[in-house]
Amino acid sequence: MAPVSIHPKHFLSDKVEHFTESVIREMTRQAMQHRAINLAQGFPDFPAPAEIKQAAQDAIAADVNQYAITWGAKNLRNAIARQMQEWQGIQVDPEKEIVVCCGSTEAMIASLLAVCNKGDEVVVFEPFYENYGPDSILSGAKPRFVSLRPPHTPEAEWTFDEHELRDAFQPNTKAIILNTPNNPTGKVFNRKELELIRDLCVEYNVLAITDEIYEHILYDGAQHISIARLDGMRERTITINGLSKSYSVTGWRVGWAVAPPAITNAIRKVHDFLTVGAPAPLQEAGAAALSLPASYYRDLAERYRTRRDRLIPALEKAGFHCYRPRGAYYVMTDITAFGANNDVEFASYLVKEIGIACVPGSSFYKHPKDGSQQVRFAFCKKPETLDEAARRLEKLRQK
Numbered sequence: 001m002a003p004v005s006i007h008p009k010h011f012l013s014d015k016v017e018h019f020t021e022s023v024i025r026e027m028t029r030q031a032m033q034h035r036a037i038n039l040a041q042g043f044p045d046f047p048a049p050a051e052i053k054q055a056a057q058d059a060i061a062a063d064v065n066q067y068a069i070t071w072g073a074k075n076l077r078n079a080i081a082r083q084m085q086e087w088q089g090i091q092v093d094p095e096k097e098i099v100v101c102c103g104s105t106e107a108m109i110a111s112l113l114a115v116c117n118k119g120d121e122v123v124v125f126e127p128f129y130e131n132y133g134p135d136s137i138l139s140g141a142k143p144r145f146v147s148l149r150p151p152h153t154p155e156a157e158w159t160f161d162e163h164e165l166r167d168a169f170q171p172n173t174k175a176i177i178l179n180t181p182n183n184p185t186g187k188v189f190n191r192k193e194l195e196l197i198r199d200l201c202v203e204y205n206v207l208a209i210t211d212e213i214y215e216h217i218l219y220d221g222a223q224h225i226s227i228a229r230l231d232g233m234r235e236r237t238i239t240i241n242g243l244s245k246s247y248s249v250t251g252w253r254v255g256w257a258v259a260p261p262a263i264t265n266a267i268r269k270v271h272d273f274l275t276v277g278a279p280a281p282l283q284e285a286g287a288a289a290l291s292l293p294a295s296y297y298r299d300l301a302e303r304y305r306t307r308r309d310r311l312i313p314a315l316e317k318a319g320f321h322c323y324r325p326r327g328a329y330y331v332m333t334d335i336t337a338f339g340a341n342n343d344v345e346f347a348s349y350l351v352k353e354i355g356i357a358c359v360p361g362s363s364f365y366k367h368p369k370d371g372s373q374q375v376r377f378a379f380c381k382k383p384e385t386l387d388e389a390a391r392r393l394e395k396l397r398q399k
């Protein structure tokens, strides 16, 4: 048969036209290629706690090696419910209100697939964690962005305009995605802001889908408040969380969604056909992780605070303007002082010539120009990794 010429896009879905590959994961590939220090992707370069690694090994040795119940191992669901009660005072039925997924990444997209119809809109604060746009599009919805504005003083917080947020709520708004503590800004939404979001969700009958994966990583006395805790929100909130960040196990791929029973049922159906279930032995280890004492979380936050306070002065000395995070483990910076054409060119220079990978700011915005003078650094790294980064940043200062 004569060879047929097939247009490269012939077999592809239109949906994938509307977003690009992850810039963050691409920066990790570049970091490896150039032997650069990877301050791009948010994964720790230090070990996970010994007791939870042991729990994973014990589970495998005990032959917990077959499919877990599709919506999550009972021990882990019980531990999640217990923790939500202890930390946020939210009562959760582990039999009816939890879906364990392959990371909070799957929990987010399974949730959106479970609730969105074609033509729905989803409100997303910008700059945003880069998955939210593609997740909305893949689930048939259209993201509508609301700006978070950077602070003018080191003590101030990223803020949003109440009117802009109100304008984003439309008759076809299905959900608002909230991420607190926030990646990439480090913002921790306060009670007043959450109450405003709550009022709009109730007025427009909208769901809140809240990604709380950094809930235990807080600085300077910041307090994490789950929006599900506010009056009127329990029945309209999907709370997403996971093991990755609190226990330094980003490769385990265990996360979850907590929602009222009818929504949970829908998410369970989507999840079942997407992945069947999250890794069974690692779910058992997750139950052990969630049973660690309160001191574990205090130490975790304190260790991240020292890392933040190590990286920021080195960045500032090199010429970056840093927005000091109150939570999560990233620092968003302004690069205007370097006179670069744009963030992508600057990030490429930094990885090739200075040996440090960061994430170009444009990957956190719908319009690349909005992030063209920003880059983000992750500081979830060993002190010696950050010291070496500081040494390399000296080179930047001298150029």
Ligand SMILES: Cc1ncc(COP(=O)(O)O)c(C=O)c1O
Pocket (backbone or CB within 6 Å): 042, 102, 103, 104, 105, 106, 129, 179, 183, 211, 213, 241, 242, 243, 244, 250, 253, 254, 255
């Ligand atoms: C805000 C946010 N949500 C979710 C994730 C991914 O979490 P998981 O490893 O549970 O899929 C990340 C990872 O960087 C993140 O920053």
